[in-house]
Amino acid sequence: xxxxxxxxxxxxxxxxxxxxxxxxxxxxxxxxxxxxxxxxxxxxxxxxxxxxxxxxxxxxxxxxxxxxxxxxxxxxxxxxxxxxxxxxxxxxxxxxxxxxxxxxxxxxxxxxxxxxxxxxxxxxxxxxxxxxxxxxxxxxxxxxxxxxxxxxxxxxxxxxxxxxxxxxxxxxxxxxxxxxxxxxxxxxxxxxxxxxxxxxxxxxxxxxxxxxxxxxxxxxxxxxxxxxxxxxxxxxxxxxxxxxxxxxxxxxxxxxxxxxxxxxxxxxxxxxxxxxxxxxxxxxxxxxxxxxxxxxxxxxxxxxxxxxxxxxxxxxx
Numbered sequence: 001x002x003x004x005x006x007x008x009x010x011x012x013x014x015x016x017x018x019x020x021x022x023x024x025x026x027x028x029x030x031x032x033x034x035x036x037x038x039x040x041x042x043x044x045x046x047x048x049x050x051x052x053x054x055x056x057x058x059x060x061x062x063x064x065x066x067x068x069x070x071x072x073x074x075x076x077x078x079x080x081x082x083x084x085x086x087x088x089x090x091x092x093x094x095x096x097x098x099x100x101x102x103x104x105x106x107x108x109x110x111x112x113x114x115x116x117x118x119x120x121x122x123x124x125x126x127x128x129x130x131x132x133x134x135x136x137x138x139x140x141x142x143x144x145x146x147x148x149x150x151x152x153x154x155x156x157x158x159x160x161x162x163x164x165x166x167x168x169x170x171x172x173x174x175x176x177x178x179x180x181x182x183x184x185x186x187x188x189x190x191x192x193x194x195x196x197x198x199x200x201x202x203x204x205x206x207x208x209x210x211x212x213x214x215x216x217x218x219x220x221x222x223x224x225x226x227x228x229x230x231x232x233x234x235x236x237x238x239x240x241x242x243x244x245x246x247x248x249x250x251x252x253x254x255x256x257x258x259x260x261x262x263x264x265x266x267x268x269x270x271x272x273x274x275x276x277x278x279x280x281x282x283x284x285x286x287x288x289x290x291x292x293x294x295x296x297x298x299x300x301x302x303x304x305x306x307x308x309x310x311x312x313x314x315x316x317x
Contacts (some may be wrong), residue, residue, distance in 0.1 A: 004103040022158035029126040080118040146199030146312040148290040154303035175226035190254030224275040250286040
């Protein structure tokens with residue numbers, strides 16, 4: 001009989017979790033070159049960070065046999081990253097995994113969250129194949145498919161950009177000049193009437209939280225690469241760029257439905273790419289929903305190529 005608890009851990013617990021983690025990942029696509037000591041240090045840092053919660057599985061002999069952790073530093077939504085739960089090698093692995101996932105579901109509800117989401121990243125085909133067992137476990141626990149995205153990159157050092165003029169009647173402004181109240185309505189309108197499966201899988205309250213994050217000016221956005229398009233004083237389009245691990249990443253990008261089909265998305269993207277080149281950026285990344293073929297066609301036109309894929313699954317009570 002497995003027991004799932006969330007408790008303060010000691011140094012011996014961290015050592016055991018490190019051994020389980022290293023062993024579980026051995027000879028798999030997610031095997032790491034990190035030493036046992038480095039893995040232990042990372043686990044200790046994660047487990048002492050208030051933005052993460054963890055569940056630990058114990059067997060009848062009160063030995064640790066697995067764990068799961070998730071990010072809770074975002075309103076309403078909690079996030080599992082990577083191939084979890086992480087389990088000791090045992091014949092009861094699936095039973096323990098299911099118990100850990102169910103415990104995480106119960107825990108997020110008790111702490112006021114309305115959604116538990118998992119992201120699985122596929123740098124290679126082997127990662128996608130390896131994910132199948134985890135997807136099966138999450139589906140057994142009631143998780144639903146939300147979206148698949150492709151993470152794309154373009155090389156700004158070799159990119160030739162066309163000159164595109166802004167059509168008459170439109171005004172380009174910087175993100176810093178436009179208030180959240182001006183952005184919220186067009187943000188909802190553009191993303192809800194889109195092919196953005198991840199956003200569409202959220203409740204209205206969760207979408208509101210996501211927009212708050214997208215349009216948060218306190219985060220590390222790039223001023224010259226975060227632009228707003230207006231017509232007659234109303235926001236009709238936006239493109240926001242932030243630094244992610246010291247690399248510029250574009251997103252979100254949006255146009256209200258009535259502004260589409262006029263080349264405005266190309267205009268916004270080209271202006272941002274030009275500005276990034278001018279400030280010395282050598283590359284830039286973005287994500288596209290795999291089913292949003294028009295967006296992918298636009299991005300590929302400006303040199304974006306696939307880097308890796310990622311899938312999202314979610315559960316809501």
